[in-house]
Amino acid sequence: MSYPSCTLITPTYNWPEALELLLLSILNQTIIPNEVIIADDGSNENTKELIKKFQSTFPVPLIHIWHEDNKNQKPKIMNKGIAAAKYDYIIEIDGDIIMNKYFIEDHLSFAEKGIYLYGSRVNIQENFLPELFSKKNIHFNFFSKGIKKRARTIRIPYLMNFAKITTERSSKLRGCNMSFWKSDFIKINGFNENLVGWGIDDSEMIQRLHNIEINGKRLKNTAIAYHIYHKEQSRSQLDINDEILKQTTENKLTFIEKGINQYL
Structure with missing residues (x-):
């Protein structure tokens, strides 16, 4: 089977312990992406040093795109990262994700024109974190301790033959596990940089894809993904961001003013 060439992109911010496990899980993939881009929203030197350590032996380009820390500017750093991507297909995960070894293979197996893909996540619980980080554990299955939502650990690719196309944005959408064509992303001008603080950026972008x-x-x-527990981020901007999403949905907006075109 021939797969599309792909860029794996992940945002990160000052959590090198989680990023290290993510990078180790990339090295464990049955299919390694053509390049990996770390979209860094202003982390300090510890993250930079970790990435440098991996870059020396990484089998594909490991690209670190950084901008200065100015509170949460994830849409901006993700636009900069995807603008730099050399490959047709973009797989997006979060910086606190550990991927099952077939994760990239699954996204590429089911990639098709006119479609984006979105998956779910298994949660790694807070009380398991000391062991997770001390042992650098990247291998999980249905019987592993320290996880919630075990049913999501079961991989049966055959069932995707019966997957239905969703013509409306799903409430189950999570930016920590999705993929799309770079050309489609550029058509809608990428992430909306008017969204600030936590939340909504992935949903608002996907809504414009539907539009x-x-x-x-x-x-x-x-495409099984394990999400490392962390405290919830501030939701102080959520009302503003919700209103932007509402306008995008109701007015069927397809293109935003402040997006990826600034970096192309």
Whole structure:
């Protein structure tokens, strides 16, 4: 089977312990992405040093794109990262994700034109974190301790033959596990940089994809991702961001003013 060439991109901010496990899980993949871009929203030297350590032996380009810390500017750093991507297909995960070894293979197996993909996540619990980080554990399965939502650990790719196309944005969408064509992302001008603080950026971008008739497909029993517990971020901007999403949905907006075109 031939797969599209792809860039794996992840945002990060001052959590090198989690980023290290993510990078180790990339090295464990059955199919390694063509390049990996770390979109760094202003981390300090510890993250930079970790990335440098991995870059010396990484099998594909490991690119660190950084801008100065100015509170949460994830849409901006993700636009800069995706603008730099050399490959047609973008797989987006979060910097606190450990991927099952078939994660990249699953995204690429089910990639198709006119479609974006979105998966779910298994939660790694707070009380397991000391062991997780001390042992640098990247291997999980249904019976592993320290996880919640065990049913999501079961991988049965055959069931994707019955996956339905979703013509509306799903409430189950999570930016920590999704993929799309770079050309589609550019058509809608990428992430909306008017969104600030935590939340909504992935949903608002995906809504504009639906508005240009790019539909979704949910990755069930495939593309298994383990999410490392962390405290919730401030939701102080959520009302403003919700209003932007509402306008995008109701007015069927397809293009935003402040997006990826600034970096292309």
